[in-house]
Amino acid sequence: MSQGWKWRLGLVSGVAFLGLIFLFPSMLPPGSVPPAFMPQARLSKGLDLQGGLHLELAVQTDKAVENSLSRLGEDVDKALKEERAKVRDVETTPKNVKVVVRGEESASTLRSILEEQFKNVTIENEYDDGDKRVFVLTFTKDWEEEIRQYAIDQGIETIRNRVDQFGVAEPVIVPRGNGEILIQLPGLGTLSADDVSTWFEKTMNDEGVAGSVEAAGTEVTVTFPDESSAETVVDEATRRFTGLVKEQQSLQEDGSMKVTFALATSKRAKALIGQTAQLEFRLVDDSVSVSDALANGPPRGSEILYGKKKIDRATGKEIGQPVPYVISKRVMLTGEVVTNALMSVDTNRAEYYVLMEFDSRGKNIFAELTADSVGKRLAIILDGVVQSAPVIREAIPGGRASISGTFTRNEARDLAIALRSGSLPAPVEVMHEIEVGATLGEDSVEAGRLSIIVGFIIVVIFMAFYYKLSGLIADMALLLNVVIVLGALAALGATLTLPGIAGIVLTVGMAVDANVLIFERVREELRLGRSPYSAIEAGYAKAFSTIMDANITTLIAAAVLYSLGTGPIRGFAVTLGIGILSSMFTAIVGTRGVFEYILSKPGVRRLSI
Structure with missing residues (x-):
C-alpha cells in the first residue's frame, strides 16, 4: 500500500504550524510583544471593526x-x-x-x-x-498635468505626515483618481481619558511605580518618580492605545518626570488634515489708510486681507468684525523654510502661541528682511488670514519667529503639527465622511465572530451526521483551513474588515464543498464493489477536475474583484482567494492523507462514510 500519507500529512502539519506561528502575535493582548524570534506582524482590525474616521477628500488641483x-x-x-x-x-x-x-x-x-x-x-x-x-x-498641457499630479502626491505625503503625529496604527491614505484621496484612520476618536487613566493607574500599581494620574477632557497627565520608570510605561501606553499622543515630557525640580498625553479626536483630525497651512510673511502697506483702501481699492501691488475672527471662549460665538489690513502682494518668506514648530504659552498673558525655527536660508532672509524694514509692520499670514502684524523694532538674526493670536491649546498644538509636516500644495474639500464609534465597531466584531462560530458549528454537525467519521475528518480539515487563512492574512499584515469576515464565513461553507464532491464519488465507487482504498483513489481522481473547475472560476472572480475594487472589496477578494487555495489544499492533500493513514492500519476493511 502507498506511503503517500506520510508526505501529505507532513506537508499539511507544516503549513498549519506556520499558520499558528504567524497567527500567534495577533492572539496576544494589545500592547504585548511576541518573542524576537517570532514574526511581529499582526492581523489588525479595520475601521468597521474597531471604529474610527473615514474621509474622502477632493484636492482642488485648479x-x-x-x-x-x-x-x-x-x-x-x-x-x-x-x-x-x-x-x-x-x-x-x-x-x-x-x-x-x-x-x-x-x-x-x-x-x-x-x-x-x-x-x-x-x-x-x-x-x-x-x-x-x-x-x-x-x-x-504636460506641465499643467504634472502640477496637478504633484498636488495630489504631495497632498498624500503631507497628510500622512500629519496623521503620523496622532499615532494611528496602519492608516489608509491612498489616491482614488480624479484628484480624490481616501483616508481611513482605524481606532481614532474611540479612546476616552478615563480608560487611559485607569490603565495607567493599574499598570503603575502592578509594577510598583509610585506616581499620580490626572485626566481632564482630552488630556491625561502622569507624574512618575523618575525618568527611567516613565520610559517603559510611556512606550507601552503609546503602543497599546491608538490616538494617544505624547505631547510634553518635562523633568521636575524634585527629580520626578511629568508626561502630558493628548487624545486625538475625530474633530481635531479633520481640522488638521484639511488645513492648508500655507504660511506667508508679507509687509503691511502703510502708504494708504485702511479706510481709503476699502473705499477706493488698494494700491497697485497690494490687497486687502482680514485678521482672524475673534471667538468668545465662553459662548463660542464671534465677537465683532475681523480687522482689515492693506497687505503687499509680494511674499517675503513662506513656510517652506520652517524646520520646526512648537506650541508654547505666554504665562504673562495666558495665551498660546507657536514658535517657529527657520533653516539657514530662511534665517538669512528673515534677518535681512527685519534689518531693512525696521519701523514697518510685518504681517504673518496663514491660509489668507492675517494672524498678527507686529511692528519690527530691530533686526532679528536668530532665525526664529512666533505666531500669536487667540489660539486655544489644541489650535496652537495642531498648527505646530501642520507647520512641521508642511503645507498642502492645494486646498482640499471633504466630499464624504463617516465616523464609526467604538461601540458599533465592537458590535460588528461580535456579529462577525458569532456568524463564523454558528456557520462552523452547523457545517460540523451536518458533515458528522451525514458522512459519519469521514465527516469528522472533513471538519478537522475545515478547522485547519480557518487557521491557515488567518495565519496567511496575519503574515501579509492584512487588515481584517467586515467584508473580510464575510469572506471567511463564505470560505467555511466552500471548504467542505470539495469534500462533499469527493465523498459522493467515493460512495459511488463503494457501491460498485471497490475496496475502500481503491474507492478513495478513484473518488479523489474523478472529483479532482470538478473541484479545480469550480475553484478556478471563483479565483478568477476574486482576481477581478481585487483588480477593480478598492478598500473593503479588495479585502473580501484577498480573503476569498486565500480561503479557496487553502480549502483545496486541505481537502485534496490533507483529508486524503488522513484516509490513507487510516486504511494503512491492519484490519481496516470498511469506510465510515
Whole structure:
C-alpha cells in the first residue's frame, strides 16, 4: 500500500504550524510583544471593526495651477526688471498670466527670457494695445498635468505626515483618481481619558511605580518618580492605545518626570488634515489708510486681507468684525523654510502661541528682511488670514519667529503639527465622511465572530451526521483551513474588515464543498464493489477536475474583484482567494492523507462514510 500519507500529512502539519506561528502575535493582548524570534506582524482590525474616521477628500488641483501661475508672474516680472525691460503690468488670473511691455525691444527680451528660463510656458496669445505689447502666458498641457499630479502626491505625503503625529496604527491614505484621496484612520476618536487613566493607574500599581494620574477632557497627565520608570510605561501606553499622543515630557525640580498625553479626536483630525497651512510673511502697506483702501481699492501691488475672527471662549460665538489690513502682494518668506514648530504659552498673558525655527536660508532672509524694514509692520499670514502684524523694532538674526493670536491649546498644538509636516500644495474639500464609534465597531466584531462560530458549528454537525467519521475528518480539515487563512492574512499584515469576515464565513461553507464532491464519488465507487482504498483513489481522481473547475472560476472572480475594487472589496477578494487555495489544499492533500493513514492500519476493511 502507498506511503503517500506520510508526505501529505507532513506537508499539511507544516503549513498549519506556520499558520499558528504567524497567527500567534495577533492572539496576544494589545500592547504585548511576541518573542524576537517570532514574526511581529499582526492581523489588525479595520475601521468597521474597531471604529474610527473615514474621509474622502477632493484636492482642488485648479488652485494648485493658479498658485503656480501666480509664482510664474512674479518670476517673469523679476526676470524682466533684471534685464531692464519696460514692464507696464503683470496680471495673474486663474487661467493665465498677462504681461504688458512697451516697445519691441522689451517684447523681444520677454520672448528670449521665456525661451531660456521658462521652457514649460507657452505664449497663448499676443497682441498690440496702443503702444504696448500684451502677452498671455500659460503652462504647457504636460506641465499643467504634472502640477496637478504633484498636488495630489504631495497632498498624500503631507497628510500622512500629519496623521503620523496622532499615532494611528496602519492608516489608509491612498489616491482614488480624479484628484480624490481616501483616508481611513482605524481606532481614532474611540479612546476616552478615563480608560487611559485607569490603565495607567493599574499598570503603575502592578509594577510598583509610585506616581499620580490626572485626566481632564482630552488630556491625561502622569507624574512618575523618575525618568527611567516613565520610559517603559510611556512606550507601552503609546503602543497599546491608538490616538494617544505624547505631547510634553518635562523633568521636575524634585527629580520626578511629568508626561502630558493628548487624545486625538475625530474633530481635531479633520481640522488638521484639511488645513492648508500655507504660511506667508508679507509687509503691511502703510502708504494708504485702511479706510481709503476699502473705499477706493488698494494700491497697485497690494490687497486687502482680514485678521482672524475673534471667538468668545465662553459662548463660542464671534465677537465683532475681523480687522482689515492693506497687505503687499509680494511674499517675503513662506513656510517652506520652517524646520520646526512648537506650541508654547505666554504665562504673562495666558495665551498660546507657536514658535517657529527657520533653516539657514530662511534665517538669512528673515534677518535681512527685519534689518531693512525696521519701523514697518510685518504681517504673518496663514491660509489668507492675517494672524498678527507686529511692528519690527530691530533686526532679528536668530532665525526664529512666533505666531500669536487667540489660539486655544489644541489650535496652537495642531498648527505646530501642520507647520512641521508642511503645507498642502492645494486646498482640499471633504466630499464624504463617516465616523464609526467604538461601540458599533465592537458590535460588528461580535456579529462577525458569532456568524463564523454558528456557520462552523452547523457545517460540523451536518458533515458528522451525514458522512459519519469521514465527516469528522472533513471538519478537522475545515478547522485547519480557518487557521491557515488567518495565519496567511496575519503574515501579509492584512487588515481584517467586515467584508473580510464575510469572506471567511463564505470560505467555511466552500471548504467542505470539495469534500462533499469527493465523498459522493467515493460512495459511488463503494457501491460498485471497490475496496475502500481503491474507492478513495478513484473518488479523489474523478472529483479532482470538478473541484479545480469550480475553484478556478471563483479565483478568477476574486482576481477581478481585487483588480477593480478598492478598500473593503479588495479585502473580501484577498480573503476569498486565500480561503479557496487553502480549502483545496486541505481537502485534496490533507483529508486524503488522513484516509490513507487510516486504511494503512491492519484490519481496516470498511469506510465510515
